[in-house]
Amino acid sequence: MRKHKGLMVISILVFAFLFIPLIIIAVTAFGSESTITFPIHGFSLQWFVNVFESESFMSSLALSGEIALLATLLALLVGVPAAYALARYSVIGKKFLKSFFLSPTIIPGIVVGYALYQYVVLTLNFPVFESLLLGHFLVVLPYVIRIVGSSLDQFDFAIEEAALSLGCQKGQAFFKVVLPNITSGISAAFMLSFINSFNNIPVSMFLTGPGVTTLPTTLMNYIEYNYDPTVSAVSVLLMVATIVIMFIVEKTLGISALAK
Amino acid sequence: MKKKMHYLLLVPCLVLLIVFLVMPLIQIILPTLFPEGSGFSFTNYLSFFQDEYYMTIFIRTVKIALISSLVCMILGVPTAYFISRCDKKWRGILMAISIFPMLTNSVVRSFAWINILGKNGVINNFLMSIGVIEEPITMLYTEFSVLIGTIYLFLPLMIITLVGVMENIDNDMMEAAESLGANRVKAFMKVVLPLSIPGIIVGCVLVFTGSLSAYTTPQLLGGPKNLVLATFISQQALSLNNWTAASVFAVIMIITTLIVMKALNAIAAKLDKRGEV
Incomplete structure (x- = not known):
């Protein structure tokens, strides 16, 4: 060059x-x-000690991890079949359905949180935890649809046809032939979904309750009343975690998987 | 019979989205169209556009989104072009370096600027220690700090989007332009830039819509005096219980996002006949 x-x-x-x-x-x-x-x-190192000794930081860290994991799994569970149907079959209104599945991206997070709070918490009387989970599901679903969808678009369904004509059952063919071919897409969707749910704030703002506060929300609240290096220590820990994740992704999927 | 199976795979996703996204949105939108005691009317929206305070917030949000898109574009284009011209190894490293801030929590990234711009922050301390100023300058909790924080938040996104497009521009084309007598700047302007325009527009859509709906950064760096749409919604709903205003703002936020997306995508489609947006 x-x-x-x-x-x-x-x-x-x-x-x-x-x-x-x-x-x-x-x-x-x-x-x-x-x-x-x-x-x-x-x-x-006292600020790090502070973080590990603080119950609110530790419990919200656990909650954030739990929500991110469950929301991601839920999104994969309903998103992969949907993406498969859209890629494989000539469904009526395919284009509309795809943009509908991606539509949570265009609704601002704060609006998603606010609308869910009004409807799911106040009207349907759902517990806060479940509502928060649903909110995060909405945040991550588009990642699953987009990333898994694009790996399915690159998959040659003739291979699946071959498996079927060789006597595979429909479900068997999916799990033994299609799924192994889109694992990298699913892994990338998993990583991005997890990270984006873990980091999300606006959706969680309205969906908090006693014992149900995510780590970023706890951090925001802490910053409002304190100006000590505890938040810096949490930041360092989060950055270290990010570096570890990036390293793992680089070794397995290649770093560009995170740029999707 | 078999056909029905195909649709069955779509059902769980459809049901969840209808019940937990469409219904909640309808529930907040409907009351804004039926103001108390009257039938269908746009009164709530008309009064929004007539209310000076509301309009200030709206205009401030759009202004911040617009300026940050522009700045991200101006800084992002040369950086992304530089990354895209590096060899494979360096491109990987620089991409990783650009992705890292994006994966870092936005509370952390905004908090960094509290430390830098605050009254006892890095900049004020430095300027006072070398005697340039005697009193700390107010930089935090201003529109300026929100703007810096927003640019900081979205610049990596712009860079990554642009690298994705610019990588595919062949080096030979630049060389051809140069060997035909264009200097480097001219070759860039005439060859690279036109080919990158669809990518630039996608980047601008992402930054603009992202900053339009940003909550964390304006909340932490703007303070109560510099409300934007997102922080206004949370303030009205959470602290003041003014659900109507919050809902009207929510609707306006969604509509503005949609208009900007459609408009910019239409421009991109017009400029790029392949319509890859």
Whole structure:
């Protein structure tokens, strides 16, 4: 490649803009003072201890993980068959159905949360946990439909036909032939769904109750009343988790799976 | 009989979306069209557009979305082009570096700017320590801080979207343009940019609609004085129990998102006859 000096300078500045704020947070997490200071004047791990000792952080972390996992599984459970039907058969209104399944993306998260709160919590009297789960299901379903759908579009259904004509049952053919061929799509959908549910805030804003608060919501509430490095410590832990996930994805699916 | 099986696979997904997305939306939209004691009318929406305070919030939101789309585009195009011209190994590394902030929680990313822009933040401390200013400058809880936070939030998305398009532009084309006498800048403007326009528009749609509906960043960096549509909805509904205003805002948010998406996609389809948007 020939040199593009000007482009390189701009790119370096852009990456500096993207990373310096995160580096500052990471540094402040190790400060010894009781308010956030940068640069730090002493080294301490007390803020990390704080995080692990705080019941609200730990229980909301567990809840966020649980919701993200359940919402993702639910979305895969109903989304994969739907994506399969759309890719495989000539269904009436295919185009409309596909955009309907993707439609939660165009409804702002805060509106999804607000509407679910009004209808599911107040009208149908659903418990908050189930409502929150449904909200997150809506957030992640489009990822499943889009990503699994595009791997199915690339799948050659003649292979499935072959299995059928060789005596496979319909279900057998799906599980033994189709599914193994779209595992990378399903894994990518799983990762992105999990991460996006875990990180979501607007949908969760309305759907909280006693004992049901996600980690990002707990963080938001904490920031409103405190200015100590505990949040920096949580941020560092989350960033480390992100790096681990990215590393695993790079080794298995390739990093571009996360850019979908 | 067999045909029916196909539709059966779609049923669970359809039912969940109808019951838990369409019905809730209808339930918030209907009351806004039937104001108390009267029949069907758009009164609620007309009064929205006549209310100066509401309009300020609406215009502020659109303004922030517009400026951040523009800035993300201006910064994203050269960066993405640089990434797309790197060799495979570096492209992978730079893509990973661009994806990382996107996967980082938006509370964390907004919190970073509280530390930087705040009264005791990094910038104020630095400027005071070298004696440029004596009193801290107010940067946090302004429209400016919301704007910075929003650009910060969506720039990686723009870069990744653009790399996806620019990767496919052949280096030979640039070389052909240059060997035919175009200088590098001109070759970029005449060859790369036109081919990237569909991608740029997709990126702008994502950034614009994303910042239009952003909640976390304006909530943390804007404070109560710089409400946008999303933070206004939560304030009206959660603290003031003003369900009508919240619902009207919700509807307006959805409609604005739809209009912008349709309009930009139509432009993209017109510019790009392959219509890959």
